[in-house]
Amino acid sequence: KTLDEYRDAVIAEIKDELAQQKKIDAASIIMSKILENSKIIGYDEDQVNEMIEAAKFTTEMYAKENNTTAEDYVIEEYGYDSYEDYENGLGDSAKEYLNTIMTISAIAYKEGLTVTDEEYQNQIKEYTEEYNITTEELSKYYVSNDIIYSILITKVYDWLLDNSVKLDNPETT
Numbered sequence: 001k002t003l004d005e006y007r008d009a010v011i012a013e014i015k016d017e018l019a020q021q022k023k024i025d026a027a028s029i030i031m032s033k034i035l036e037n038s039k040i041i042g043y044d045e046d047q048v049n050e051m052i053e054a055a056k057f058t059t060e061m062y063a064k065e066n067n068t069t070a071e072d073y074v075i076e077e078y079g080y081d082s083y084e085d086y087e088n089g090l091g092d093s094a095k096e097y098l099n100t101i102m103t104i105s106a107i108a109y110k111e112g113l114t115v116t117d118e119e120y121q122n123q124i125k126e127y128t129e130e131y132n133i134t135t136e137e138l139s140k141y142y143v144s145n146d147i148i149y150s151i152l153i154t155k156v157y158d159w160l161l162d163n164s165v166k167l168d169n170p171e172t173t
Contacts, residue, residue, distance in 0.1 A: 027157035030164050031100070034107075040099050051094035056087070101149070104156045113155045115148045123147050 056070070063073035071083040080086040108114070124147060127138055 023161065024157070027161050030160045031103075031157070034160075035099055035103055038099070038103050040095075040102060043095055043098055047098065048091060048094045051097065052087075052090045055090050055093070059086075104149075104153055107156050107159070108152050111156075111159055113152065113159060115151045115155070119151050120144070120148060123151055 059074060060070045062077070063070045066073060068076070074080045074083055074086040078086060080089075124135060124138065127133075127142070127147070128135055131138070
């Protein structure tokens with residue numbers, strides 16, 4: 001109602017956003033350390049290949065939206081020297097992503113972290129409101145496993161933050 005109230009609301013919102021970002025950054029540092037010290041003993045090659053094909057498809061769609069070829073798009077947008085270099089890196093990228101998924105899933109399993117139907121429905125509601133789309137439109141962009149996994153990531157990150165040893169300077173250890 002007043003300029004002071006508006007200023008206070010904006011300051012509070014910025015402080016909340018900064019606190020949330022600090023929390024995400026801290027959890028990301030912890031997860032990076034866990035991934036560095038984890039050993040993945042195998043991959044489902046069909047899943048790796050599906051991820052590679054999905055990445056190529058997405059790149060082709062973005063290229064079409066930008067009226068260019070996939071080859072030019074990966075050079076201009078991703079900084080690759082050639083489309084071949086991009087393709088060669090997709091397998092490693094897929095495996096890195098799977099490393100994260102498997103590690104997060106293992107932590108969730110070990111610690112009994114699950115996603116309830118209520119949490120799932122709340123996340124769908126949040127997405128539909130945020131993007132101003134229907135549930136049917138949302139299903140074009142996200143499958144249920146994507147939504148469940150996004151909730152699970154948050155739960156694992158929160159668990160990691162609650163159960164980690166706090167250091168003064170985590171970058172040095």
